[in-house]
Amino acid sequence: MHIGLIAGIGPAATDFYYRGLIDRHAAAGIPLDLTMAHADVREMSRNLVAGNPTRQAEIFAGLVQRMKGAGAEAAVITSMGGHFCVKELTAISPLPVLNAIPAVDAALAKRGLRKIGILGTRAVMESHLYGGIPSVEVVPTEALDRVHDTYVAMATIGHVTEAQRQVFFEEGRRLRARGAEAIMLGGTDLFLAFAGHDPGFPVIDCADIHVDAIFATSAR
Incomplete structure (x- = not known):
């Protein structure tokens, strides 16, 4: 095709x-x-x-x-x-x-996950991937503005700084501490921050x- x-x-x-x-x-x-x-x-x-x-x-x-x-x-x-x-x-x-959204929901259901956190744009985080992942409960991201602004800055230029990487890693750890079984990368460009690095928590990449x-x- x-x-x-x-x-x-x-x-x-x-x-x-x-x-x-x-x-x-x-x-x-x-x-x-x-x-x-x-x-x-x-x-x-x-x-x-x-x-x-x-x-x-x-x-x-x-x-x-x-x-x-x-x-x-x-x-x-x-x-x-x-x-x-x-x-x-x-x-x-x-x-x-x-x-992408039905494929992501099916993948989450297949993995048997019950509760996840999301990183990405404000729209993705607030809407829980536009309301398209009913198979799981989403732990709300508290640092919405910080994660959103950091993500947009990174995605616009296509490059990540170490400070930006730490924003995502820190919020992921907070979400895990609040009950998320895994953290979903709800922004395609987040691979820039996570590829080749161990954030200390399970990651699910929507884009992949x-x-x-x-x-x-x-x-x-």
């Missing part, structure tokens, strides 16, 4: 999805057929903060139309934050949208689950 990636939201997240799909297809000996269209992470952030999913869905739909013209058969939003408009996009998209689901679909 020819996959269309809405990319650029942010640059590190695009790299994560692209490399992940390359690696999975190569390991399976299956050719990867893929087209990307660039979205502006700053524009998306403005619409997210303004609570304007309809406008962002219209922007994404225009990019999906371009990818459809290039032969894509399904579209992907390469950002958990970008899923704030996935319902609106699905309603108007020229192609089927491979939604999404890439697995995309591969399973594209390999059919």
Whole structure:
């Protein structure tokens, strides 16, 4: 299947999805057929903060139309934050949208988790991944503003500082202390902070689950 990636939201997240799909297809000996269209992470952030999913869905739909013209058969939003408009996009998209949220909920249920914490944008943390993970109880993140601002700063430039890493690790430990069995990385770019590091608690990466689901679909 020819996959269309809405990319650029942010640059590190695009790299994560692209490399992940390359690696999975190569390991399976299956050719990867893929087209990307660039979205502006700053524009998306403005619409997210303004609570304007309809406008962002219209922007994404225009990019999906371009990818459809290039032969894509399904579209992907390469950002958990970008899923704030996935319902609106699905309603108007020229192609089927491979939604991350049902895949994440299924993965959480399969692992038998009962209570988790979430790190990511304010919208993802407050909405519990847009209300899409009913299989688990979510421990509220108390440092919402600090985690959100740190995440956005990191995602916008595609690079993490040690101080930013410690913000995520400290809040993850607090969530664990308050009963979370694992911490869900609800922001795609969080791999920048966690890859190759032991935070001292179990981690579930939403983006990795999404890439697995995309591969399973594209390999059919």
